Amino acid sequence: MSACTRPRSQETTDDDAQALDRAHEPEADGEARRAELLHRVVFADRTSHSYLLLLPPGATKQPSREELRNMVRETFPLGATDPEQREEVDRLLDLIATEPDKPLAGPTDLDAAIRTGERRGDLLGFHIDVLERAGEHTTQALSNEVLEHPVLTRTLTSAERSSLPSRKSALILRADYRNQHAFRGLRLLQALVRVVANHDNALIHDPDTRETMGVVAFAARRLQASLGNVADQVVVVPFADRRHGEGFMRLSTRGMRRFGSPDLELDGLPTDPETLQQATHLVYGIATKLVSLAELDRTGLATLVPETVSVHWQDIARAYSGRAETVPRCKTCPEETSVHLVERPSEPHDPHGHVVARIVAPRSQSDRPDYDHSAWAGVAMAQVLGPK
Numbered sequence: 001m002s003a004c005t006r007p008r009s010q011e012t013t014d015d016d017a018q019a020l021d022r023a024h025e026p027e028a029d030g031e032a033r034r035a036e037l038l039h040r041v042v043f044a045d046r047t048s049h050s051y052l053l054l055l056p057p058g059a060t061k062q063p064s065r066e067e068l069r070n071m072v073r074e075t076f077p078l079g080a081t082d083p084e085q086r087e088e089v090d091r092l093l094d095l096i097a098t099e100p101d102k103p104l105a106g107p108t109d110l111d112a113a114i115r116t117g118e119r120r121g122d123l124l125g126f127h128i129d130v131l132e133r134a135g136e137h138t139t140q141a142l143s144n145e146v147l148e149h150p151v152l153t154r155t156l157t158s159a160e161r162s163s164l165p166s167r168k169s170a171l172i173l174r175a176d177y178r179n180q181h182a183f184r185g186l187r188l189l190q191a192l193v194r195v196v197a198n199h200d201n202a203l204i205h206d207p208d209t210r211e212t213m214g215v216v217a218f219a220a221r222r223l224q225a226s227l228g229n230v231a232d233q234v235v236v237v238p239f240a241d242r243r244h245g246e247g248f249m250r251l252s253t254r255g256m257r258r259f260g261s262p263d264l265e266l267d268g269l270p271t272d273p274e275t276l277q278q279a280t281h282l283v284y285g286i287a288t289k290l291v292s293l294a295e296l297d298r299t300g301l302a303t304l305v306p307e308t309v310s311v312h313w314q315d316i317a318r319a320y321s322g323r324a325e326t327v328p329r330c331k332t333c334p335e336e337t338s339v340h341l342v343e344r345p346s347e348p349h350d351p352h353g354h355v356v357a358r359i360v361a362p363r364s365q366s367d368r369p370d371y372d373h374s375a376w377a378g379v380a381m382a383q384v385l386g387p388k
Helices: 014-025 029-038 065-075 083-099 112-116 138-141 158-166 185-199 214-218 273-293 313-319 371-383
Strands: 047-055 123-132 167-178 203-205 237-242 248-254 263-270 308-310 337-345 354-358
Touching: 014 158, 014 371, 029 083, 029 112, 029 203, 029 371, 047 185, 065 083, 065 185, 083 123, 158 185, 158 248, 167 263, 185 203, 185 214, 248 273, 263 371, 273 313, 273 371, 308 313, 337 371
Parallel strands: 263 354
Antiparallel strands: 047 167, 047 203, 123 167, 237 248, 248 263, 308 337, 337 354
């Protein structure tokens, strides 16, 4: 994630700002300053996402921008769509034509930035490339372990799965965009990926979630303009919990980068399936809330994640929009809890170069020496979802 200026947020309190100022004071102790900055997690002012289209044998030619635009025109003939969809198609054609630019330097004067128009809309660039899976980059991104993983390829048909070894070339489509207009850049990229995958009989690999799927499954999970189906965009992965030791698990997200947001981790979880399911629901609810907070205002400036984030049962329900997912509900419970995010050190299994933040209690609790994180996590889940 990148931040072009000092983070700002309408939801940032005066206490937040004062704490951040103290963290930047030159006379402050260096170690304390670094520790304090871990509590100041920012959304990206711009982000990018890519998909790898696994091509059938013989399909190695990199398409031109005009060829991609023609594919879109053939899929959405002029006059065959309603005005709203026509506008989306026009924006998609604009995205394809947008040559990637160097990152914009963050202006120090907000009014000047607006006046000069330096922050010029939400669609910043589009990249096309073709890589051979025998190459170093694609060997890491598309290892046999990933492509043969039964969970990561669970939506493939038997014919699609059996074709994977013969798909030696990958077409990379990547869009650079701002977190605006319900993440329009991401939605347009997904529309283009569907068009090209249909045209080229390709399978689609998501390098963040590491999932591989066919066009039908990919289309069913496309991002809704309402931002209501975050669970279709992000996966929650279990890992052993070294912080709390044997008998505990942690859940980490993959895929939040596309929303200009940190990935999340909730640890200190008992290993019983019912608790892990409740924890998964809670993580998806927090992810959905962050996605809504990550939308930038008209200035395009990076924003600070609020020190305390409230998550409600409705946030969890929204995460599963379009799915027949049953989220337990306790109408006699508060159905809401508050959390705080703190950046943790990177680990080898993390998305490359991306921040992962631990979900902990608000600092009034989690900063205390007697804070019991595992106990708090159990209470937080019960507050939102009810007792197990």
